[in-house]
Amino acid sequence: GAVVSQHPSRVICKSGTSVKIECRSLDFQATTMFWYRQFPKQSLMLMATSNEGSKATYEQGVEKDKFLINHASLTLSTLTVTSAHPEDSSFYICSASGTIERGDTQYFGPGTRLTVL
Amino acid sequence: SQQGEEDPQALSIQEGENATMNCSYKTSINNLQWYRQNSGRGLVHLILIRSNEREKHSGRLRVTLDTSKKSSSLLITASRAADTASYFCATEGSGGYQKVTFGTGTKLQVIP
Numbered sequence: 056g057a058v059v060s061q062h063p064s065r066v067i068c069k070s071g072t073s074v075k076i077e078c079r080s081l082d083f084q085a086t087t088m089f090w091y092r093q094f095p096k097q098s099l100m101l102m103a104t105s106n107e108g109s110k111a112t113y114e115q116g117v118e119k120d121k122f123l124i125n126h127a128s129l130t131l132s133t134l135t136v137t138s139a140h141p142e143d144s145s146f147y148i149c150s151a152s153g154t155i156e157r158g159d160t161q162y163f164g165p166g167t168r169l170t171v172l
Numbered sequence: 173s174q175q176g177e178e179d180p181q182a183l184s185i186q187e188g189e190n191a192t193m194n195c196s197y198k199t200s201i202n203n204l205q206w207y208r209q210n211s212g213r214g215l216v217h218l219i220l221i222r223s224n225e226r227e228k229h230s231g232r233l234r235v236t237l238d239t240s241k242k243s244s245s246l247l248i249t250a251s252r253a254a255d256t257a258s259y260f261c262a263t264e265g266s267g268g269y270q271k272v273t274f275g276t277g278t279k280l281q282v283i284p
């Protein structure tokens with residue numbers, strides 16, 4: 056199946072700093088990428104959907120100024136957590152989809168564990 | 173919220189037994205998928221079943237879908253210790269382009 060990578064896999068930062076997480080589709084062009092957040096022992100919650108070259112669509116309750124998403128190319132999307140606080144500590148997972156056909160499988164990245172001290 | 177509910181929340185079985193997990197959802201869907209997640213790791217896609225399908229098999233996995241009851245089940249036969257993980261169902265709503273909503277998950281422990 057298709058491969059999606061995330062970088063970094065783990066990051067620890069101080070409160071108030073910004074952290075950028077990259078999501079790359081390695082062997083296909085991803086027209087749509089999704090960003091999820093998963094708190095410990097909980098399910099994945101969709102944060103935002105991004106289409107290449109356009110602004111991301113954020114889910115209700117997700118601050119777009121805090122979680123900046125850039126989908127500048129068909130193989131790369133970035134999530135920047137700005138002015139991170141301890142409550143932003145979470146597991147962030149991206150997924151990518153390569154076609155507009157409904158029902159196409161999303162391919163998930165391995166996740167990035169963010170710890171804000 | 174369309175978030176699915178899964179039950180049981182946790183399941184502990186002996187190796188060799190079958191494990192059944194259930195997922196219920198609230199609105200109409202295009203498809204339903206099952207994923208597996210080992211502790212602290214990413215997701216592994218297991219199987220996708222479309223809304224016009226009722227049953228699907230993949231190796232030791234059997235998935236059923238009942239759209240009238242808005243429910244699905246995942247059966248793992250002859251379980252192995254390596255099957256220990258959390259299992260999530262995820263639905264793609266018929267009204268939203270490829271937007272996937274995850275269920276609450278079932279934590280499966282297979283005891284050797």
